[in-house]
Structure formats: structure tokens, C-alpha cells
Amino acid sequence: MKKISALLLFVFIAFTTFSQSGSEAFTSSGSFTVPAGVTLITVEVLGAGGSGGINGTGGGGGGGYASGEYAVTPLEILAVTIGEPGDGSDEGTTSVSDLISATGGENGVSVPNPEIGGGGEGGVGSGGNISNYNGGNGGGGYYTYFGGGGGGAAGPLGNGTDGGNTIAWTGICETPGGDGGASGGDPGGNGGKGAGFTDAFCTVTDPAAVGLNYGGGGGGGNGNGGGPEEGAAGYCIIKWCSVDITTSLTGETISATAADASYQWIDCNNGNSAIAGETGQSFTALENGSYAVIISEAACSDTSACVDITSIIPENIVNAYHMMIYANPFTYQIIIQNTTGNEYYTLINVSGQVMWSGKYIAQQDFSTMISGIYFLKVRNENTTQTIKLIKQ
Missing domain, CATH: 2.60.40.10 (Immunoglobulins)
Structure with a gap:
């Protein structure tokens, strides 16, 4: 120090x-001007969620998350980019200048029959000096039938979990689709469920769900009118204290x-x-x-x-002008030896309250003062000294 x-x-x-404190949240791209007097900011960024694919494909991946503290200059302008959902890792990236970033989740894709898969990869947090977490991967869908669940977004508590895989078609369509993954904590959102059916003949859709809050991956669609859903947009919040x-x-x-x-x-x-x-x-x-x-x-x-x-003189120590306190501790009287007669005294307590001041300290009766520690300032034409005293 x-x-x-x-x-x-x-x-x-x-x-x-x-002193001042505050925060500014961003749900769309813009800029942040550091307030006057502020030299340290805390930043959280969350990438956008990927979207689910059509016709029994995988769910979208959840957005990544990062957080950190950064030294800044008052009135400095920082660029804030908010990730867009459904456009993949790069377009889904949320960042603050070159300090910190979190990529978006990838979209779900289809895989060949009879495989189950195609979930989008989760986003990645980077540049955070507090935490960096990954979004969950999207769950796998089944070719033209059932959609996989969207991955959960990462958050301050950890990684998002993967979306659930759906099941293979076995001749009966009654399945809800894959479950959405859980987030790593607010502001990260859970992933959306994948699309399925509520009947055995693939005619009544159990629809896919959107990614929740911020960064959740969207659920994959089914192959008979149940479309996929989008992931949730990215997010940034900047906090400061002064x-x-x-x-x-x-x-x-x-x-x-x-x-x-x-x-x-x-x-x-x-x-x-x-x-x-x-x-x-x-x-x-x-x-x-x-x-x-x-x-x-x-x-x-x-x-x-x-x-x-550095100004406190220890008990009974002779100073540069050969003055000595007698006695210390004292009970009612303070006697100072080897003085010039031109000294002026101020006696204060530990709270800084003046208990007495004047020239003739030896004539004073301090017996009514409470016991404790006091400071005596001795001033003459050349210097001022402060001496620690103890009252018994």
C-alpha cells in the first residue's frame, strides 16, 4: 500500500x-462509457443459444459464460457486442472490447438414419479472470421424427448441462422429444425441449420450446409440422463501484x-x-x-x-528538549520536568476530545478524569510533542 x-x-x-456504484445491462449491441472516478469494473458475458434444426434434428447448444474484473480509465468507451441466436458460434458471441467474450451455441443439424445425434456444440467462455464456463451441447434428434433438447446456457455457478437425446422411432410416435438442459445459473437460461408427438400416429405435435432467459439452446423440430425453436439471445452486464x-x-x-x-x-x-x-x-x-x-x-x-x-512519545522517555513526564501512569497530577516555562499544554482523550488546555499543568487536579489512555501535546516556540499518558 x-x-x-x-x-x-x-x-x-x-x-x-x-462514492458511487451502479450497473448497466445490455441485450443489444452498443457501447459502455466508464463513469467518472471509476477505475475497476466487473463484467459478465453470456453467448447466445443455438437454434434447433428441422425434421427430427438435434437441439441447439447453450451459450458460454465468462466473468471478470478489469482495470479501466474513467470515461473510457468500451464496445459491447451481444450475440444473436441461431447464427452459430461466431455470430452468437457476446464480448466487451478485447477484455472478455463468450461464444454462442451451434445450431442443431440432422444425422443419417438410423442415428440419434446432431446436437449443436455449446459455447465457450474466455478471457474471464473470475470464471469461464461452457454451455451444454444440444441433445440428439432422430431422423425426420423427434427433436433433441437444447443445451443449457452456462452461468456463474458452472457449465450448462447437455440437452437430452430423443429416442429412435419404434413404430409408435408418442414421445415428447429430448429434454432441455439446465443452465449454470442466472442469467443463463435452460435449453428448450425438442419436438415430439402426443399420439401414436405422428399427427398431434408436442412442440419444441425456445431456449429460456439468456443463452439457452432451442429445441429441435419433428418431421410432421412441429418446427424447431430458436435459442435465446446473448447478454452482458457491467457493474462498477467507486x-x-x-x-x-x-x-x-x-x-x-x-x-x-x-x-x-x-x-x-x-x-x-x-x-x-x-x-x-x-x-x-x-x-x-x-x-x-x-x-x-x-x-x-x-x-x-x-x-x-510517528509522533507519540513512549512513557517516561526524555525527548530532544530533555522534558520528562512524572509520573506515568498518573493518578491526579501531571508533572513535567526540565521545561522552559513557555510551554502550552493540551490534554486530549482517545476520541480527540480536549480535556484541558493551558500553561500551568502541574497546578491542575485530574483526579476526576476516568481511567484510560490520554495524549498530552506540549507546544513551545520551537516544536510540538505528543506524549502518551495513562490515567489510573
């Missing part, structure tokens, strides 16, 4: 865009600029481990170190730069 050196009483504020991770520093208190968020302060010198109980917008360091904050807003989360705290 980038580090920011802390100077006593120096307030560091770096301004950036306010969280204000700037901080300000006053003394030993670091404050997150973003309001109305969730916070977790971490110790950069201890493997970025969470600091127990420190979940407020501000954090006051109790000892020298390097600290940052994880800021979460809705589904967005990001981590600030580490801030170095």
Missing part, C-alpha cells in the same frame, strides 16, 4: 470523487472522508489485520505505527492508503 507520513498537527486531505477512500489526519486521529459507510481500521504493519473494536469513521492511534481503513458502502468496498503515525 502507498504510505503517507504524518506530521504533528498537519492535516492531510486528498479529494476524490464521491468508494471515497481519502482520509484526513489531525494529530494522532485519522478520519475517513466518506460518511454513512461501514469502517474497519487495520494495522498495516501487522499484515493488515483488523484492529478489534475500531469500526468508527475516525481512529486515534495509541502507539506509533501505520494504519488504514477498509470502507464499505452497499456492495462496494475499498481500502485507504496507510497513514504513518
